[in-house]
Amino acid sequence: MNINRLHRSQNFSNVEIAVSHVVIHGTGIDCSRTIEILTGAEHQVSAHLVIDRDGTVYELVSCLEGRALRAWHAGISRWFIVKDGKKSQLERFNDFSIGIELVNLNGNVFPYTEAQYQSLFEVLKRLREHYPALDDPDSIVGHEQIAGFRGKIDPGLKFDWSRLFRESYPQQPSPERAPRLPEEVVAVLAGVYSAAGLARHPEGGISEDRNDLCQRLSSLLEKLLQ
Numbered sequence: 425m426n427i428n429r430l431h432r433s434q435n436f437s438n439v440e441i442a443v444s445h446v447v448i449h450g451t452g453i454d455c456s457r458t459i460e461i462l463t464g465a466e467h468q469v470s471a472h473l474v475i476d477r478d479g480t481v482y483e484l485v486s487c488l489e490g491r492a493l494r495a496w497h498a499g500i501s502r503w504f505i506v507k508d509g510k511k512s513q514l515e516r517f518n519d520f521s522i523g524i525e526l527v528n529l530n531g532n533v534f535p536y537t538e539a540q541y542q543s544l545f546e547v548l549k550r551l552r553e554h555y556p557a558l559d560d561p562d563s564i565v566g567h568e569q570i571a572g573f574r575g576k577i578d579p580g581l582k583f584d585w586s587r588l589f590r591e592s593y594p595q596q597p598s599p600e601r602a603p604r605l606p607e608e609v610v611a612v613l614a615g616v617y618s619a620a621g622l623a624r625h626p627e628g629g630i631s632e633d634r635n636d637l638c639q640r641l642s643s644l645l646e647k648l649l650q
Contacts (some may be wrong), residue, residue: 425543425546425547426479426480426543427483429482429483432463432484432485433471433484433485434463434465435462435463435464435465435467435468435469435470435496437494437496438493439494440491440493440494441493441494441519441521443487443521443522443555443557443558444520444555444557444558445521445557445558445563445565446521446522446523446548446551446558446564446565447498447501447517447523447524447565447566447567448524448564448565448583449471449497449523449524449526449566449567449578450525450528450530450531450567450578450579450583451474451525451527451578452528452529452530452578452638454527454628454629454635455476455477455482455527455629456629457629457632457635458474458527459482459484462474462484468496469497470484470496470497470523471495471525472487472492472522473488473522473523473524473525474524474527475524475525475526475540475544476540477527477537477539477540478539479537479540479542480543481547487551488547488550488551490554494518495518495522495523496518497518497521497523498516498517498521498523498570498571499571500571500574501515501516501517501518501570501571502514502515502570503517503565503569503570517570522551524544526540526544526579527540528579528580528582528625529638530613530617530638530641531578531580531581531582532613533580533582533610533613533617534582534617534624535582536579536582536583541584541587541588545588545592548588549592561589561592561596561598561599562599564588564589565601566579566585567579568580568603568605569601572604573650574646574650575646575648575650577603577645577646580603580605581605583603585598585601604649605645613645616641620634620637621634
């Protein structure tokens with residue numbers, strides 16, 4: 425696993441968190457723009473890790489060595505859990521979760537790469553060595569599960585949750601992780617990307633205009649789904 429620590433975010437709280445969950449995100453833009461946003465002061469957001477299309481892992485906020493600082497990736501968030509027959513609600517995921525961003529212009533339209541899956545599985549294996557709560561597959565959630573009520577739709581329909589749980593938790597039942605965006609909407613969205621010249625996901629960087637288009641499409645969908 426290739427880990428790059430040259431790009432460190434300034435958007436974090438210098439507070440060590442007790443990690444009980446991992447939140448998987450999709451970026452909605454290419455890798456260079458993702459790192460620019462997550463490390464610069466302008467947007468006041470971050471994630472612990474970014475996994476590029478080629479499998480490179482960028483550690484923007486410390487977490488891989490057993491000490492996780494509080495990143496700003498989840499926003500207003502909540503998730504209902506059932507434990508010992510009792511239903512309870514988790515909130516404020518920044519306080520106890522590691523955020524992993526997978527580079528993808530839209531995870532409802534474009535598949536994630538084999539290299540990304542392999543790096544993700546290795547990352548989860550390492551994190552479980554440091555944070556015992558992550559031995560429970562229920563601890564792995566998507567951004568759309570904890571913030572779908574705010575219109576979040578990542579990592580999206582093309583993310584293979586079944587494979588993640590099969591590979592990383594082979595001896596345990598797989599939790600359900602339903603995508604937020606309906607398939608009929610995904611079909612329309614795919615047509616929009618194709619019309620914009622993005623019938624396939626580019627494996628390198630894209631122009632500023634195309635990054636902007638992807639961001640605007642994601643923002644519009646979020647507003648419509650709120």
